[in-house]
Amino acid sequence: MDLIIAKDYSDLSRRASRIIASEIKKKPDLVLGLATGSTPLGTYQELVRLYREEGLDFSRVVTFNLDEYYGISMDNPQSYHYYMFENFFKHVNIKPENIHIPDGMAGDVEAHCKKYDEEIAKYGGIDLQLLGIGQNGHIGFNEPGDELLTATHLTNLTQNTIEANSRFFKSMDEVPKQAITMGLGTIIQAKKIVLLASGKNKAEIMAELLDENAVSTKNPASFLLLHKDVTVIIDEEAAKIYRQMTQSPDSSKKLHVREVFLWPS
Numbered sequence: 001m002d003l004i005i006a007k008d009y010s011d012l013s014r015r016a017s018r019i020i021a022s023e024i025k026k027k028p029d030l031v032l033g034l035a036t037g038s039t040p041l042g043t044y045q046e047l048v049r050l051y052r053e054e055g056l057d058f059s060r061v062v063t064f065n066l067d068e069y070y071g072i073s074m075d076n077p078q079s080y081h082y083y084m085f086e087n088f089f090k091h092v093n094i095k096p097e098n099i100h101i102p103d104g105m106a107g108d109v110e111a112h113c114k115k116y117d118e119e120i121a122k123y124g125g126i127d128l129q130l131l132g133i134g135q136n137g138h139i140g141f142n143e144p145g146d147e148l149l150t151a152t153h154l155t156n157l158t159q160n161t162i163e164a165n166s167r168f169f170k171s172m173d174e175v176p177k178q179a180i181t182m183g184l185g186t187i188i189q190a191k192k193i194v195l196l197a198s199g200k201n202k203a204e205i206m207a208e209l210l211d212e213n214a215v216s217t218k219n220p221a222s223f224l225l226l227h228k229d230v231t232v233i234i235d236e237e238a239a240k241i242y243r244q245m246t247q248s249p250d251s252s253k254k255l256h257v258r259e260v261f262l263w264p265s
């Protein structure tokens with residue numbers, strides 16, 4: 001796991017977008033896994049800027065989103081479909097037929113999830129997966145629990161996630177209680193993973209993840225420790241507790257953090 005500690009949110013967003021841009025330049029038909037939430041917003045803005053100002057070409061890029069709320073339609077402003085089009089897709093030259101997001105209104109959910117994984121496989125798997133992380137360690141909507149599912153599936157959101165996401169809704173009651181999410185297996189099979197975390201709300205979970213040397217279903221993000229190409233980009237606020245831990249005289253450098261890059265790099 002490589003760790004990049006960015007100066008602030010803008011720096012984090014620039015660094016994440018540069019990694020994505022460089023992968024697209026290497027492979028113009030990149031299969032890109034995408035995330036929603038507040039954290040990747042700056043990255044999408046930077047990618048749009050790179051498209052407008054530097055001609056970054058999305059015409060052959062194929063995308064698969066991690067998740068979608070279940071029970072809301074794609075034209076609902078709270079849906080992840082809406083988020084993705086508003087914040088990213090409609091501003092770049094990506095082809096609509098290359099965009100994949102789970103359908104929150106799917107009738108036969110099981111068949112829909114199976115087809116989603118088959119589509120990913122048809123494109124040869126995800127080349128680069130962008131991830132956020134929940135305060136409880138969830139990635140996508142793979143919530144902490146006794147078991148984690150490997151394939152794309154319908155899941156119940158935990159109270160912690162419902163509360164965290166209620167900031168985007170008028171009231172807590174409006175937050176959907178279920179979502180369709182890629183499973184841990186789908187995520188971990190991506191060839192390269194970039195995980196972003198910003199702000200003090202993420203400091204605790206990031207310290208936990210970076211200090212972890214075991215995988216546990218209680219912290220779904222810990223499964224990323226099994227992957228050989230993960231880059232974690234966090235800003236100083238999200239790195240605060242980790243920094244305190246590693247700076248204390250009795251701490252040894254955490255073994256699975258291969259390299260730490262500090263700003264300015």
Ligand code: PGA
Pocket residue numbers: 036037038039040132133134135138139140
């Ligand atoms: P956030 O969400 O980017 O809005 O903090 C991340 C997540 O819950 O995965």
